[in-house]
Amino acid sequence: MKLIRYGQAGAEKPGVIIDDIRYDVSSFVADFDERFFTNGGLEKLKQYVDENAGKLPTVSNDERLGSPIARPSKILCVGLNYADHAKETNAPMPSEPILFMKSTTSLTGPNDIVVTPKNSTKTDWEVELGVVIGKKATYVDEAEAEAYIAGYVLIHDVSEREFQLERNGTWDKGKGCDTFAPIGPWLITPDEIGDVNNLKLWLKVNGKTMQNGTTANLIFKVPYLVSYISQFMTLLPGDVISTGTPAGVGLGFNPPIYLKHGDVVELGADNLGEQRQDIVAYEKL
Structure with a gap:
């Protein structure tokens, strides 16, 4: 479904x-x-x-889609969870999952505009697989973790690298800006996702492919992440875990490439649908 x-x-x-x-x-x-x-x-x-098959009212394809989950209590993210991405950013391979949060005010629809923040010069892209929690999870065993999953979503983990890496403190400042968490177009239930450990993910900027990866290369797999995070905080139904991004982000190029006003980003993943966002500078709103 x-x-x-x-x-x-x-x-x-x-x-x-x-x-x-x-x-x-x-x-x-x-x-x-x-x-x-x-x-x-x-x-x-x-x-x-x-x-009620055949009786439900239909919805026009012209209708805007929002996030398939109403504002969750938490949007948890995992950093450097693909070996190739860690390598391209000159970061050491993590021995445990790196966790950070995106603010719930960053949540937006899959095809809404992405706004580069005021004075931003290093806004970057990241296509990711998202996991939606289906029931309260506290100290969950890895072997039981899949029973706590309601479904999966496509996430664009938009990131402002200066705010994230150069402004002191945690990564959250560069991750939680308004419009920095487009989710959707849909939530797909586990029975329809296929092999969650072998999903292709891709992202294009202005028609050029920048990311072309697969969840087969996740360092920490989905059940482990659900179990691991539940050791540190209770996951509530509707919470979202964004599992990390493969290589090909703007920060990884030499010199780096960042998003600018007028750019168009398209991204997608097997069984998770596609997104498209126009990039708009805050100063141009």
Whole structure:
């Protein structure tokens, strides 16, 4: 099953995609949020959709898509989780997952504009596989971790490298800027994702391929990440874990390449759909 949220920003309605057709399910569920996942929403929604096949109202393909998850309590991110990406940034291979957070105010739809922050000169791109938590997770064993996963999403982990690496402190300053977490177009449930350890990911800037990787090269796999993070904090239903990016980011080029006003970024992954964003400088808004 594929879950979507559609409509104007801040007023999205829940929907599903079945056989490439969008359907509205707002008469059954208010939103895809923590309460939805906590109360067994996925199972109830599937039953509702099956029982009402052919009766659900359709949604136009012209409707804007928002993030398929309403604002989660946390957007957790894993840094340097691909060996080739660590190498291109001259960073040592991590012995444990590197964790940071993106602010929930960075969340946006998959095709909304990305705004380079005020005075930014080093805004970068990162295509990533995202994991959505389905039930409360505290001190989870790795062998049981998959039972805590509601589904998977495509994430663009936009990053301002000066803010991240040159302004002291943690990485969060360069990761949580407004519009820096486009998610979607949909959440796909585990039964439809295929082999999560062998998904192709790609990203283009102005039509040129910059990233072309696969989740087969993840250093720390999805079940380990869910278990590991749950040792340090409780993961709530609807929380998102962004699992890292393969090589090909702007920082890794010599000289580095960064996004500028007027650029267009396109990205995608197997079974997770595609995104497209126009890059707009804050000063041009």
